[in-house]
Every structure is written in C-alpha cells, then in structure tokens.
Amino acid sequence: MKEPLFSIRMRAARGDRHISGAERLAGADCLDGLAAGMVKRALGHPKGLPDSISLTIEEIDLSRLMRIGLPDIRTVGVDSVAQGRNAALAGLLRAGISEQAARSAMQALAGGAAPNGESMRGAMLVDALDGRRLEFDAARGVRVSRMDLEERAAAVLARELQAIGLNNTHVQEALVLAAKVLHAPGVLAELCWSDDPDYTAGYVAAPCLGYVRFPLLKPRGEDRGGRAFFLAPGTDVTGLYRFLEKQAVLVDRVGRMLP
Ligand code: WAQ
Ligand code: MG
Ligand code: MG
Ligand code: MG
Numbered sequence: 001m002k003e004p005l006f007s008i009r010m011r012a013a014r015g016d017r018h019i020s021g022a023e024r025l026a027g028a029d030c031l032d033g034l035a036a037g038m039v040k041r042a043l044g045h046p047k048g049l050p051d052s053i054s055l056t057i058e059e060i061d062l063s064r065l066m067r068i069g070l071p072d073i074r075t076v077g078v079d080s081v082a083q084g085r086n087a088a089l090a091g092l093l094r095a096g097i098s099e100q101a102a103r104s105a106m107q108a109l110a111g112g113a114a115p116n117g118e119s120m121r122g123a124m125l126v127d128a129l130d131g132r133r134l135e136f137d138a139a140r141g142v143r144v145s146r147m148d149l150e151e152r153a154a155a156v157l158a159r160e161l162q163a164i165g166l167n168n169t170h171v172q173e174a175l176v177l178a179a180k181v182l183h184a185p186g187v188l189a190e191l192c193w194s195d196d197p198d199y200t201a202g203y204v205a206a207p208c209l210g211y212v213r214f215p216l217l218k219p220r221g222e223d224r225g226g227r228a229f230f231l232a233p234g235t236d237v238t239g240l241y242r243f244l245e246k247q248a249v250l251v252d253r254v255g256r257m258l259p
Helices: 028-043 081-094 099-111 151-163 169-182 237-246
Strands: 005-014 017-027 052-059 066-069 073-075 124-127 147-149 187-193 202-206 210-214 226-231 249-253
Touching: 005 028, 017 028, 017 147, 028 052, 066 169, 081 099, 081 187, 081 202, 081 210, 099 124, 099 187, 099 226, 147 151, 147 169, 151 169, 151 249, 169 187, 169 202, 169 210, 169 249
Parallel strands: 066 249, 073 210, 124 226, 147 249
Antiparallel strands: 005 017, 005 052, 187 202, 187 226, 202 210
16 A cells, blocks of 8 residues: 555434444555445435535554554354344454353344334443443444555455455455454454445454354344444443544455365
C-alpha cells in the first residue's frame, strides 16, 4: 500500500438504528473510490435507507503499524438455527468461556443487544467467567477499526475463498476483523452473527479454534445480530478499547482453509 496510509470508515444510521458500517486502510490514491463504494453500500443496504452517513478519513502512524495473519477457516455444517447455536456454544466452551457467559451473550445477540432492542453499532464486551457486559456504552459497543488486508494477501484470500464458494464481502471483512480481535490483549474468543436480514451465517473465533463458521446462526429475515468479545477476567477494558479502535493492523498472510 502506498504511503502515507489512511484509515477510512463509514457508518450509516436511521435515528438510533444502526444500518451499516465499514472500515478500510488505503493510500491517498484509493480514497475517493473507497468513499464512493462505502456511500453506495450504505444507500443500498437491506436494513433500509439511512438518514445519516458519516465518513471519517485519518492518516495512520506507520511507525506503529502491526502486521498479523488470518486465522485458519473451517465450516461446520448445521441443519437448523438451534443446531448452529448449540455447535457455536460448544466451540465457546472449548475456548474456555463459561457456559453462563456464552449463553447470556447469545441471548443478548438474539434479543437485540442495544438498549432499543436492536443491533448494536459495535461489539459487546463480555466477562468470560461471569458473563457481565463490560462495554462503556451499550448502544455503541466497541467498534473495531484501522485494519485491512494487504493487496497481495487480499488476492490470495479471494482465490482461496473462491475455490470453496465463499468469496463474499461478509466473509472477507469478518476474517480481517476476527484476526485483529484475536490479537487483542485479554480477548479469549469472539462470537458473531450478521445483522443483515439475508445473511444467516456466523462464527466463533478463538486462538485454539481459528475461525469456525456456522451457516445458520439465525433465521432468514432476522435483522438482529452482532458481536461479543469474551474477555479474561480482570482485562484492562480501556486499554482494549484503545487497541481495537486505534491500533493500525495490516493482515499480510492468509490462514489455511480446513475441511
Ligand atoms: N467492530 C465491532 N463490531 C462490529 C463491527 C466492527 N467493525 N462491524 C460490525 N460489528 C457488529 C455490529 O453489532 C453489527 O451489527 C454486527 O457486528 C454484524 O455486522 O463466515 O456480516 O457486518 O460467512 O452485519 C459473519 C459470517 C458475517 C461471515 C458477519 O456482520 C461468514 C457480518 P455485520
Ligand atoms: Mg464490519
Ligand atoms: Mg460488516
Ligand atoms: Mg450488517
């Protein structure tokens, strides 16, 4: 990527309803194209037309750029939402999350984790032992940004995802986000399913599991979804926010596609 490097982020909402968000890193020559694409995406979102779209562009401090790899990817076939959620629960338990914390996070995601009963703009932070919510603002959550794929890694990933029929924006963006989250201090695991009504897949990610996808974690048509990051008890939450929101991360290698 050309220097200087910029963070470009979009967020679209209608009133207090979160519609869409996106975050990329790019050189100055790519910013106009990315901005146009983000505006188009916000205006064409299945959650409806936003009444506000914010774009933020900020230069990144390259001396502090961190380079990481993507987790390995695996898909677990499931026949129903109940089976998907049970399999995701089993994954979280294997990653060391307590059953209470895993179940209460799932319940929150299913019921709309924001105070207005809808999806949050960012992720919940959940104590991995007692299940307590630790984010500072329950509508906003923590929004992970300042991360992207390097061009060469993006090309390799697109080719490899293509080969298994998974080359879509949801998967690519979720992989990059999960990679950064798994490198965050104190995060033991992540649980996610989309808030887009036509996208039913979700995943559990953890250092010991990689990125494990489940094609059905919610019913089609459902527009409540979100993310939970499970934290080791005693994690410095302020420091975690700083890392997730501010630390620039470039993904420069892909993981394995596991059967
Ligand atoms: N930081 C924190 N939370 C976020 C972010 C972010 N950058 N982006 C989205 N979220 C939260 C927010 O609560 C959204 O409502 C929710 O996650 C869902 O976001 O392998 O598409 O972008 O097939 O709709 C996962 C499965 C797809 C991909 C996830 O999420 C696969 C997806 P979406
Ligand atoms: Mg995203
Ligand atoms: Mg997204
Ligand atoms: Mg969405």
